[in-house]
Amino acid sequence: MKNNIDHNKCKKCKLCIEVCPVNIIGVDKNGLVNFIPEREEICLECGQCMAVCSTNAVKIPKYSYKTDFEQFPTKTINFQEFKDFVSTRRSIRNFKNKSVEKETIEQLLEVLQYAPYGAEPNKVEISIINNRKKIEEILPATEKFLDDIVNWIESPIVSKIIKFKKGMETFNTLKNHLYPMSKLENYKLKYGDRITRGAPALMVFHAEKGSEEHTHNALIYATYVxxxxxxxxxxxxxxxxxxAAINKVNGIRKVFNIPDNHEAVISIMFGYPKYKYNKVIKRESKKINWIE
Ligand SMILES: Cc1cc2nc3c(=O)[nH]c(=O)nc-3n(C[C@H](O)[C@H](O)[C@H](O)COP(=O)(O)O)c2cc1C
Structure with a gap:
């Protein structure tokens, strides 16, 4: 079945035409609201045309009004509530010795249904390692990867190769962020697990290498989760x-069953927090450039 409009239901309010981000709906020569056949192939399948329609007249094959839409919640949060919520989040690196229930993780992932994404097909996949032993399996190879960074950055030739092959963002992250910490043996396992911090669970966001917008999509997904x-x-x-270690060290991706043709973008280590924070941290404002 193709995209279509039920003219028995369509009230010709034309909101679907207004909201379509790729302008594939219009008024045809008979004065009916319809999908424009020669433009349909660029449909983003975002579902906005169906969501805005008050009479359920619009239909694209990917979605059903019955199963893929919900009523708007009667109450959402205001700005102050939102600010309070985000200001009380902290990166947690101390966890209780308690695993996270699978149902809880499944519930969390529901928020991804509401996240924005760029460019279909959206190929981001999520691997959930809800098993501390499996996480521990990758630590020695990750420690070695972090040790290697010291040698790479101290070698002018390897530094050049990294800059050329991986670009300046990766090089600067390695040189200015990871190198000083590795040099000080920060991540050495003899001091404990400072890599995944004893987290009972880990979530890795990855996608087929080179797939469209996967880096941005994965980062947005991780933020939502x-x-x-x-x-x-x-x-x-x-x-x-x-x-970074998954992408560089073959053995690590194998432990987590991440396909060879995938690139890991970001991960989240998580569990039940051991400590409570007393204060919100107010960091310096970002540099804002106004054009008015
Ligand atoms: C892209 C990115 C990568 C990060 N990688 C790590 C990491 O590998 N290990 C870690 O302990 N924290 C990591 N963090 C967490 C940051 O250190 C943390 O967000 C920052 O110190 C601010 O603290 P807050 O999250 O409590 O506000 C990362 C954060 C971002 C955004």
Whole structure:
């Protein structure tokens, strides 16, 4: 079945035409609201045309009014409530020795249905390692990867290769962020697990290499999930080391069953927090450039 409009239901309010981000709905020569056949192939399948329609007249094959739409909640939060919520989130690196129930994780992932995404097909996948032993399996190889960073950055030739192959963002992250910490043996396992912080669970966001917008989509998804975790009292920290190690060290992706043609973008380590924070941290404002 193709995109279509039920003209028995259509009130010709034309809101679907207004909201369509790719302008594939119009008024045809008979004065009916219809999908424009030669433009349909660029449909983003975002569902906005169906969501805005008050008479359920619009239909795109991917969605059903029955199963894929919900009534608007009667109450959402105001700005102050939103600010209070985000200001009380902290990166949690101390966890109770308690695992997270699978049903809880499944519930958290529901928020991803409401997240924005760029460019279909959206190929982001999520691997959930809800098993501390499996997480521990990757620690020695990750420690070695972090040790190697010291040698790479201290070698002018390897530094050049990293800059050329991975770009300046990766090089600067390694040189200015990870190198000084690795040099000081911060991540050495002899001091304990400072890589995944003893977290009982880990969530890795990954996608087929080169797939459209996957980096941005994965980061937005991780942000949504992190806030969902905060909302139910779970502690979470975005972890950039694990995905870097997954991408660099073959053995690690195998432990987590991440396909060879996938790139890990970001991960979240999570569990029940051991400590409560007393204060909100107010960080310096970002540099804002106004054009008025
Ligand atoms: C892209 C990214 C990567 C991060 N990687 C790590 C990491 O590997 N290990 C870690 O302990 N924290 C990591 N963090 C958490 C930051 O250190 C943390 O967000 C920052 O210190 C601010 O603290 P807050 O989250 O409590 O506000 C990462 C955060 C981001 C956004």
């Amino acid at each position: 992190m806030f969902a975790m905060h909302s139910i009292g779970l502690g979470a920290t975005i972890n950039g080391i694990v995905p």
